[in-house]
Amino acid sequence: MKTHSTNYFDTFIEVAEDTKVNRGTKPPSKNKKTIAEMQYEIIVKNPYKYTSDDIFFEVFANRKDLIESEYEEARKQFFSKGQPCFRASPLTKTYGFGVHNDNNGRVAIFGVETEEYQRFLKNGEIKKVKAMKSRR
Numbered sequence: 001m002k003t004h005s006t007n008y009f010d011t012f013i014e015v016a017e018d019t020k021v022n023r024g025t026k027p028p029s030k031n032k033k034t035i036a037e038m039q040y041e042i043i044v045k046n047p048y049k050y051t052s053d054d055i056f057f058e059v060f061a062n063r064k065d066l067i068e069s070e071y072e073e074a075r076k077q078f079f080s081k082g083q084p085c086f087r088a089s090p091l092t093k094t095y096g097f098g099v100h101n102d103n104n105g106r107v108a109i110f111g112v113e114t115e116e117y118q119r120f121l122k123n124g125e126i127k128k129v130k131a132m133k134s135r136r
Contacts, residue, residue, distance in 0.1 A: 006052040006056055006084070008127075011127040012101070012129075015092055016133050019094065035063075038063075043108060086099040086107070097110065
């Protein structure tokens with residue numbers, strides 16, 4: 001079975017060109033946590049601890065109420081087909097966060113208004129890709 005990955009290495013994912021915010025904004029809380037809220041919480045509490053694959057699977061597992069003994073097989077199944085990456089995440093498209101992937105593929109987020117965000121844009125040693133636009 002082929003395994004697909006959402007991981008990037010030494011890459012900065014810029015906010016979408018058509019984002020409507022000018023600063024990183026925490027996704028609003030709802031009765032049931034949204035994908036954006038779960039992604040945000042995992043990354044903010046654990047910068048550079050997890051890869052995007054780890055984060056996307058954790059959100060999937062939480063939404064499906066999987067128990068830990070089901071994780072290994074469920075993860076194989078989850079990554080047996082392509083999954084959207086952080087270029088398609090609400091964090092980069094809607095909420096104004098850039099995603100930095102370090103050389104180990106681990107991620108942290110930075111609001112578009114921050115000095116760190118601007119430093120990543122100016123850093124010629126890391127690859128930059130833009131988040132996908134919300135509208136075509």
